[in-house]
Amino acid sequence: MQLSEINALLPFLLRRENVARYEDGAVVMCDRRKYPFEKAFHRCHDVEDAARAIEDMVTQGGGPQYVGLYAMAMLAGQVADQDSVKQREAFQTARQRLVRTRPTNTSLARLLERAIGIMYDALDEGQSVEAKLLEWIEHIRDLSYEKHLKCGQFGASLIDDGDGILTMCFAETSLLMTLAIAKQQGKNMQVFTPETRPYLQGARLTAPSIHEIGVPVKIITDNMPAHVISEGKIKKYFTAADLVTLDGHVVNKIGTFQNALAAHHYGVPYFVFTQAADKQKPNRASIEIEARDPEEIRTCRGVATTLPEIDAYYPAFDITPPEYVAGVITQHGILSPYDLARYFG
Structure with missing residues (x-):
């Protein structure tokens, strides 16, 4: 292509x-x-x-x-x-x-x-x-x-006709390529995307992009994934990663980890897209989590959601341990999170 x-x-x-x-x-x-x-x-x-x-x-x-x-x-x-x-x-x-x-x-x-x-x-x-x-x-x-095309081809191979798919935040090019290729292959799927507070990337970026390529998508709130998974509506969980360590820890938008826990509990595999693990980040201890201004979660799209004097806490990312990751989708194929050092170290 x-x-x-x-x-x-x-x-x-x-x-x-x-x-x-x-x-x-x-x-x-x-x-x-x-x-x-x-x-x-x-x-x-x-x-x-x-x-x-x-x-x-x-x-x-x-x-x-x-x-x-x-x-x-x-x-x-x-x-x-x-x-x-x-x-x-x-x-x-x-x-x-x-x-x-x-x-x-x-x-x-x-x-x-x-x-x-x-x-x-x-x-x-x-x-x-x-x-x-x-x-x-x-x-x-x-x-x-x-590389995105290769990741999309590998990702599409994981989707079965009729799958319900959960994502988190905006997994960008590899996920959209995956969905586009799966659609070309004649597979039907339903994507669920949490809204992703406080910037609403899921609602504003992910859902419109998936809709644009002609794949059915439903927006859910950030506190719905475990319930939706428990209803049997989800068969695969896909996200991107802001960082993957050599020992397989996945760092992504806050909320990714709790969804991975729920998916693991119900036997739903979690797959993450990355172009490379960071060889300078060997393990969890090497990760720095960005703490953003708490003011950002006291508002939503410029509208106050609580009183200004109430404190808040906003870690922008969370960390999913490798035991909750079924596979890491790369240009090399779908890798075990425990085997990344061999390809990227």
């Missing part, structure tokens, strides 16, 4: 040009805070703009990786007339700022480390750093979509 065909299979939010793009010296992305009520685009003109877009959830899921990389290319163009020492200092300062935006999901940090190497090589060779980095970004995006 050609890259253009892969892109065409995907819903609006996940098409390559809408996730993030570099345009006229700026970084452009679909504003996921406004979707699906508006198809608005947000432009960033410097690294700080890009960092705030990531922190403020303008982009999320896989988007921050490319927003961060394009921000580095943008910076390279902006400092191209400076000497190499100052350019290197600017690149490192920008990298550190962007890494701080995503303390739990380490994909951006790993890609930025590779990007710095590309940028330094371009400087040493007297090439345009901006052009060299943009060429590399497009190459890794091509590879990423090819």
Whole structure:
């Protein structure tokens, strides 16, 4: 399947040009805070703009990786007339700022480390750093979509005709590819997606995207999955992962773990999509869970849900131990969570 065909299979939010793009010296992305009520685009003109877009959830899921990389290319163009020492200092300062935006999901940090190497090589060779980095970004995006296709093919092989499927948050390209391929194979399925407080990614991003590709989807509240599973409506549980450790711990949007517990209790297998386990994260102890502003869960879409003086607690992610994971879906196949070090270590 050609890259253009892969892109065409995907819903609006996940098409390559809408996730993030570099345009006229700026970084452009679909504003996921406004979707699906508006198809608005947000432009960033410097690294700080890009960092705030990531922190403020303008982009999320896989988007921050490319927003961060394009921000580095943008910076390279902006400092191209400076000497190499100052350019290197600017690149490192920008990298550190962007890494701080995503303390739990380490994909951006790993890609930025590779990007710095590309940028330094371009400087040493007297090439345009901006052009060299943009060429590399497009190459890794091509590879990423090819991996998503493989993950989608493996994921679709797990779906049986008539399955009820539970997901959590916005599992993005690999899940939507899985559903699109399963649909092409003539399989009928019903997806259930929790709303995902406080940003409602399940209701605003996942459900409209699944609906767009023609697969039936029902929104449920975040406290319904165990009940829905107990009714026998769910046969498979699929999510993405913000991080997978080498020993098989899965870090994903808060709420993923409690759903995995319920699924395990009722014999429903939990499968997680990832392009790679992080070899710098060997175990649970190495994970940093992002604690977001409690104000975010005292409101919903700008409307207060409690009194302002009442305290709140908002860990943005939780950790599912490997014993609750039936398989990790990667470009290498469906792997045991206990066998990841062999492929990614």
